[in-house]
Amino acid sequence: MTTPRPWRRHAGWLWLSLMSFTTLLILITYETRWVYPEIHAYFSQTGNLTGQQLATRSRDYLQEGLGVLLEAPDDEAAREQAAFRVDLAYSLFDIGLYRREYACTEPSLDSLDGLSRRLSAGDVLTPAELNRHLLGPIGCLTEIEMDQLDRRSEVTSAFVEDTRRHQGVVLGGSLVIFLMGLVFWWMHERQRRNAVRATRESLRWMGRALRDPLTGVGNRSALHEDVMAQTGQAMSLMLIDIDYFKQYNDTLGHPDGDRLLRRLALLIDESLAGQARLYRMGGDEFAALLPCHDGCGLARRCEEITERLREAAIAHPGHPENRCVTLSIGAACFIAGEAGFAAGYAAADRALYRVKEHGRNGWEASEGEDAQANRVDANQA
Numbered sequence: 001m002t003t004p005r006p007w008r009r010h011a012g013w014l015w016l017s018l019m020s021f022t023t024l025l026i027l028i029t030y031e032t033r034w035v036y037p038e039i040h041a042y043f044s045q046t047g048n049l050t051g052q053q054l055a056t057r058s059r060d061y062l063q064e065g066l067g068v069l070l071e072a073p074d075d076e077a078a079r080e081q082a083a084f085r086v087d088l089a090y091s092l093f094d095i096g097l098y099r100r101e102y103a104c105t106e107p108s109l110d111s112l113d114g115l116s117r118r119l120s121a122g123d124v125l126t127p128a129e130l131n132r133h134l135l136g137p138i139g140c141l142t143e144i145e146m147d148q149l150d151r152r153s154e155v156t157s158a159f160v161e162d163t164r165r166h167q168g169v170v171l172g173g174s175l176v177i178f179l180m181g182l183v184f185w186w187m188h189e190r191q192r193r194n195a196v197r198a199t200r201e202s203l204r205w206m207g208r209a210l211r212d213p214l215t216g217v218g219n220r221s222a223l224h225e226d227v228m229a230q231t232g233q234a235m236s237l238m239l240i241d242i243d244y245f246k247q248y249n250d251t252l253g254h255p256d257g258d259r260l261l262r263r264l265a266l267l268i269d270e271s272l273a274g275q276a277r278l279y280r281m282g283g284d285e286f287a288a289l290l291p292c293h294d295g296c297g298l299a300r301r302c303e304e305i306t307e308r309l310r311e312a313a314i315a316h317p318g319h320p321e322n323r324c325v326t327l328s329i330g331a332a333c334f335i336a337g338e339a340g341f342a343a344g345y346a347a348a349d350r351a352l353y354r355v356k357e358h359g360r361n362g363w364e365a366s367e368g369e370d371a372q373a374n375r376v377d378a379n380q381a
């Protein structure tokens, strides 16, 4: 499983926050540019503003009628036209709202009624009479128009104010959402980092718990874990013990003894050429774990280690025989698993013991069922 690169993870979060923020901004712009102007336009034409439109049209009819009468006061047809317009004006003027709210409505309607009757009767009206009949209603209608216009601008201003407030709330809300996104992202990041740190820490501790601090190779617990991880597999175990290590420490001191342990760990590891895993069992004893695919070739492996050591010719002033560091090796094959490992370990340990018994500086390996069959006496090596 691959973990996404940090910048990608951050970019993902930021991208999400930005996207939601941008979407909200688009919504606000859409509302401001298209929705509100449309509502605004609607209010301008309808709503309680109908009254203003009726008054305007009524006044227009009256003015038209007046114009017709002033142009041809004696003309029968003109009078009919004027009467028709006055009737229209009357019907647009005669609405409950005007009667209720404008005191000038009743007398104006009476005046128009009188004018209508005189025109229907075929009376020729003088300009003074026309003025008397029409000036009052026209003035009243103008007053109504102005008042309705004032009301319209009040409604419009209130609407604009509401719109502005609404936009402020939406903008503030989107900013809060954006900031919350950032806070959640930050909290998530912090939690993730803590988890990564804790995992690393525990891995480090686990690593330490399975490692020999002096040589850096695995310890006894690591050997056990590795064997259990291969349960059912054919494996082999080599137990490698330094000869006369006590004398080495006694003659050269413990720091040199430590250095020798480190050097031997390296040497054994190299001579097994990465085919085995190396462990320090404690004191001066190492263990090597090898897979056995087509026979373990244990004798060859043991021979390689002793050969490498012979070539290295590491001085050992306290060695009673050849004054160089030597090793004793016991090796055995086993089937990985709790019981198999115990048996393999015991067999390798017995082999090592026999090598020590035969005078050290040698190896004994037993492969397969017959432990004696491939046994090589120590001093033959």
Ligand SMILES: Nc1nc2c(ncn2[C@@H]2O[C@H](COP(=O)(O)OP(=O)(O)OP(=O)(O)O)[C@@H](O)[C@H]2O)c(=O)[nH]1
Binding pocket: 214, 241, 242, 243, 244, 245, 246, 247, 249, 253, 254, 255, 256, 257, 258, 261, 282, 283, 284, 356, 360
């Ligand atoms: N320098 C050093 N010495 C250690 C360490 N651990 C154990 N020892 C020493 O290793 C020596 C092991 O002694 P023995 O078990 O008698 O083994 P030996 O002297 O090699 O004898 P044989 O195995 O019989 O040849 C002891 O003197 C321990 O003090 C270590 O970490 N560093």
